[in-house]
Amino acid sequence: MSLSRKTAVVGVYEHPTRFAPDKSMYQIMAESIRGALDDAGLTIKDVDGICAAGMGMSAMGIVGFCDYMNLTPNFMDSTNIGGASFVAHTAHAAAAIHAGLCNVAVVAYGSTAASARVAIGTGGGGAGGDPCDQYELPYGPTTVGAYAMIAQRHMHEYGTRPEQLAEIAVTMRYHASLNPVAKYREPITVDDVLASRIISSPLHLLDCCIISDGGGAVVVTSAERARDLKKKPVYILGVGETVRHAARGQRDFLEIAAAQSGRLAFERAGVTHKDIDMAMIYDSFTITVLTTLENLGFCQRGEGGDFVTGGRLRYDGELPLNTDGGGLSSNHPGMRGIFLVIEAVKQLRGECGPRQVKDCKIALAHGTGGALGTRHSGATLIMTNQ
Amino acid sequence: MPQEKEARTYRKPLPHIDEEMRPWWEALQRHELYVQKCRDCGDLRFHPRALCPSCLSPRTEWLRAKGTGKIYTFTTTYQNQASGFRDSLPYTLAWVELDEGLKLLTNIVDCSPEQVRINMPVEAVFDDVTPEVTLLKFRPAR
Ligand SMILES: [Zn+2]
Numbered sequence: 001m002s003l004s005r006k007t008a009v010v011g012v013y014e015h016p017t018r019f020a021p022d023k024s025m026y027q028i029m030a031e032s033i034r035g036a037l038d039d040a041g042l043t044i045k046d047v048d049g050i051c052a053a054g055m056g057m058s059a060m061g062i063v064g065f066c067d068y069m070n071l072t073p074n075f076m077d078s079t080n081i082g083g084a085s086f087v088a089h090t091a092h093a094a095a096a097i098h099a100g101l102c103n104v105a106v107v108a109y110g111s112t113a114a115s116a117r118v119a120i121g122t123g124g125g126g127a128g129g130d131p132c133d134q135y136e137l138p139y140g141p142t143t144v145g146a147y148a149m150i151a152q153r154h155m156h157e158y159g160t161r162p163e164q165l166a167e168i169a170v171t172m173r174y175h176a177s178l179n180p181v182a183k184y185r186e187p188i189t190v191d192d193v194l195a196s197r198i199i200s201s202p203l204h205l206l207d208c209c210i211i212s213d214g215g216g217a218v219v220v221t222s223a224e225r226a227r228d229l230k231k232k233p234v235y236i237l238g239v240g241e242t243v244r245h246a247a248r249g250q251r252d253f254l255e256i257a258a259a260q261s262g263r264l265a266f267e268r269a270g271v272t273h274k275d276i277d278m279a280m281i282y283d284s285f286t287i288t289v290l291t292t293l294e295n296l297g298f299c300q301r302g303e304g305g306d307f308v309t310g311g312r313l314r315y316d317g318e319l320p321l322n323t324d325g326g327g328l329s330s331n332h333p334g335m336r337g338i339f340l341v342i343e344a345v346k347q348l349r350g351e352c353g354p355r356q357v358k359d360c361k362i363a364l365a366h367g368t369g370g371a372l373g374t375r376h377s378g379a380t381l382i383m384t385n386q
Numbered sequence: 387m388p389q390e391k392e393a394r395t396y397r398k399p400l401p402h403i404d405e406e407m408r409p410w411w412e413a414l415q416r417h418e419l420y421v422q423k424c425r426d427c428g429d430l431r432f433h434p435r436a437l438c439p440s441c442l443s444p445r446t447e448w449l450r451a452k453g454t455g456k457i458y459t460f461t462t463t464y465q466n467q468a469s470g471f472r473d474s475l476p477y478t479l480a481w482v483e484l485d486e487g488l489k490l491l492t493n494i495v496d497c498s499p500e501q502v503r504i505n506m507p508v509e510a511v512f513d514d515v516t517p518e519v520t521l522l523k524f525r526p527a528r
Contacts, residue, residue, distance in 0.1 A: 119467040122465045122466050122467055123466075123467050123468055129402070131406070131407065131433065131435070132433065134401035134402055134403070134407065134433075135401070135432075135433045135490065135491065136491045137399040137401075138398060138399050138400060138401060138515075138519075138521050139479055139491055139492055139493045139521075139523075140398065140463060140466055140468070140470075140471040140477060140479060140493070141479055141491065142463060142465075142466050144463075144465070145461045145463050145466075145479050148461035149459040149460060149461045149479070149480075149481060150459070152459045152460060152461055152504065153458070153459035153504065156459070156504040197464070198462075198464055199463075199464060199465045200461045200462065200463045200464065200465070201461050201462045201464075201499070202461075203461075246432075246433075246489070246491075248429070248430075248431040248432065248435075248439055248440075248488075249421075249430070249431055249432035249433075249487075249488030249489050249490060250430075250487070250488065250489070251489065253458070253459065253481070373459075373481075374491070
């Protein structure tokens with residue numbers, strides 16, 4: 001029972017705020033849901049499925065959010081696998097709709113990470129309750145540090161250079177300069193990245209994503225229902241998700257979740273890498289993009305350093321990537337997965353103005369949640385406007 | 387009591403030790419390192435678990451590890467807002483691969499950050515951070 005082309009994303013909304021001390025997380029989510037439903041030509045009365053997760057939500061937060069929104073949905077999913085959650089939610093919503101569990105599902109996220117001054121990347125040392133945490137937290141792993149160890153190993157095994165990682169940050173900033181709502185829009189150079197201070201070696205400040213407030217929402221329904229809505233449907237072709245972790249002490253750290261989730265998504269979509277016109281890849285750090293591209297199979301393992309250079313990732317390059325400016329420059333309110341889906345959909349609809357990818361027919365979004373260097377999730381989504 | 391005073395002044399996170407992992411932590415207090423081996427499928431594992439995750443067997447052998455290995459990867463952290471770590475920057479975090487083949491997260495000590503290298507041979511250091519908890523760290527092999 002293939003999911004391919006049975007469901008579609010019919011509404012998206014990226015909240016334009018980057019700093020909202022006057023708003024609650026739930027208000028940002030509600031405003032985003034209103035925006036996405038307006039975009040689809042639907043109303044809150046049409047919604048019978050809800051997917052949400054957030055750093056500020058409690059363990060039963062989805063129930064509290066339904067209370068806040070006065071929703072009594074037929075389908076709920078509050079899977080929290082970090083920043084990849086909303087890519088996975090979109091896939092879960094599609095599966096639920098295809099299985100007849102609901103008709104119109106909304107995926108929503110909101111956060112006030114910046115105005116609440118959350119030290120997302122460098123606040124390590126908290127009190128995690130899982131068994132693995134007891135063997136790790138005493139040593140001071142930060143989120144940046146966990147990714148930095150992947151960069152260090154990649155440099156050791158393959159000779160990857162800091163300036164190659166830096167070029168990813170430079171490209172994201174260039175895209176942000178073309179996005180009116182991006183938080184940082186002043187162009188930067190490879191030298192700027194290398195001259196920024198080391199946060200956790202070998203990663204510099206400008207190798208790291210920014211912290212912002214923000215949120216967004218995505219509306220999913222059946223392909224049949226999608227036909228008479230306001231916007232041209234963006235069909236879901238293939239999905240995949242999994243995790244990688246310490247593997248009981250026996251992990252190969254340069255193999256990440258994307259290797260498995262990507263393979264599943266490509267197989268299920270029935271497309272190949274050559275068919276992908278643009279990609280949205282979670283860019284928590286520059287190294288995240290490089291290893292994800294390798295593990296998704298856009299290049300061989302070890303070739304990522306060369307692959308990301310020479311303008312290949314620019315919106316007018318061979319593999320346009322993170323055309324909104326990504327988490328490195330546009331927005332990163334703690335968990336970024338929702339924006340991967342939103343920008344991919346906007347590109348497939350041709351709504352991206354000066355950063356529009358030409359003839360964009362098939363797009364891939366890949367979210368990474370958690371930390372590549374300890375444990376993380378990966379979720380891949382392939383969509384088309386055809 | 388002096389013990390309580392010491393526990394209060396140590397400001398980094400401490401493990402919550404439950405019965406499943408207590409033998410491992412008690413061995414560290416004796417300055418001994420053990421890893422687990424499944425008596426049914428032979429798979430080695432770290433961290434300790436009651437059941438082998440490969441075959442779910444509860445039959446477990448504790449193997450005394452040599453306490454030597456090499457650095458698989460590392461990072462030197464210059465920014466960490468968390469209490470305890472903020473005061474001891476920079477510090478080096480690493481995945482060390484034991485000679486037995488298992489990787490574990492740890493700190494590299496008695497070594498300046500500039501000297502740390504991947505594949506550097508290291509040996510276990512048993513750091514008695516409180517009267518109740520000893521942490522396993524590593525330093526360059528002597
Ligand atoms: Zn076994």
